[in-house]
Amino acid sequence: MFKKRTVALIVLLAMLLSSVLTLTLTDQLSFAGSGPLRSGVFADIGSGSSKSDIQKIEKAIQLIKKNYLEDVDQSKLVDGAIDGMMNALGDPFSSYMGPDTAQQFSEQIEGSFTGIGAEVSMENGSVVVVSPIKGSPAEKAGIQPKDILLSVNGISFEGLSLNEAVSKIRGPKGTEAKVKVKRADTSAELEYTIVRDDIALETVYARMEEGNVGVIEIxxxxxxxxxxxxxxxxxxxxxxxxxLVIDVRNNPGGVLSIVIDMAQQFVPKGKGIVQVEDRNKQRSQTLSKGSGKGYPIAVVTNKGSASASEILAGALQESAGAKLIGEATYGKGTVQTSFSEEMGDGSLLKVTIAKWLTPNGEWIHKKGIQPDIKVSQPSYFTVAPINKETTFKYDMLGDDIKSAQVMLSSLGFAPGREDGYFDKGTENALKKFQTSVNMKATGVLEVETIKALESSLIEKIRDVKNDKQMNTAIEEIRKEIASPVSNK
Structure with missing residues (x-):
């Protein structure tokens, strides 16, 4: 689930890099200029292999079912075999998804789902609300950020994965979800009866900055x-x-035809948007049918800008004269397509079928696109979270203490060092922080102080005046507006 970019504490970059969306073609879409995708993906299963290969798989299933100590669900064996095939490719972007995961993937691509409308995460084994989606049934019912979801309709979330819990929360439109909640800082359990509804996932946010500089976040x-x-x-x-400033930081990608459609608006007619190279080394190039824009454009990127984000950034940089500002992008230069109808049971096979290149023919895979103006965020934007199961105090040493020192420094409490050693300066800085948030000044870093420290840091990160990359991009556009050579 998505909402306006939340700088979810400090580990966002690592989380995004481990869950990059693939640049996807659906069965109804095709490469530019290459015709529709062939749907009979399994028609060539005999090509390059023998019947004995297939018989070997069948024999393995039979032997397991006949000899394994306990009864075996054959469907699990088949799913495991397919999953193993995909893993054998050594490609992190080709994968097999069971029916539940496939449904969530499809909903994410489609931009809507049916449920209560809350962005959730897994924290220390609990399903925690990051934020209710604006205007959703969850928001209207009174669900709040940091609420711990305990159960729905009597089904406990204890021991479930995040995907499993989400699948229990979701359901048909109009049905009731009786959600039991534990609110932060209270011991009482609350129960809300929420009627599920269609939830649109917002992916675009716009605003106007001083000097008539528009900002659109995707x-x-x-x-x-x-x-x-x-x-x-x-x-x-x-x-x-x-x-205009276009912000694609931490944007993991999406659908190929969508990003091409968006790039058309900025790339002048006849100039390249993207090239696609298939398994036979045949390339097709998509040229713009648009007319371009007469105003300056900047694109803000970081290491979480992947796939479709990189296509947009590359097209605007090479074909529309836009400046890239921020950090080098992720570096994902391949294209996947998903096959679901062929699987026949709601599962989905996502397969890498091509690679894409920038208009100038650059394959950015594992390299990324370099910005024209390199800007890094302050160090506290990427500081690691602190272990909440341990108490830290004077004369201790470790990475968690280093994180606390970075947080204290960024908040103006000056521990005097950031090397992970808990000295008297760190203790005094911690006491000052505790006093500032109306806590007992013990100078000990325990769970409640850690939560308060991280919460204060999140507020600082969310403050737009501290967004160095965005502010640099806005200022650069202002300079171009003021320059007589800025108009294209």
């Missing part, structure tokens, strides 16, 4: 993103926008 390239982007762009232009 969190993902779902099927509804292009239309939402066109609307927000038109609204900004109608308000007199003179320059």
């Amino acid at each position: 969190t993902e390239f779902s099927l509804n993103t292009a239309e939402r982007f066109k609307k927000e762009l038109a609204d900004l232009e109608a308000k007199g926008m003179k320059g």
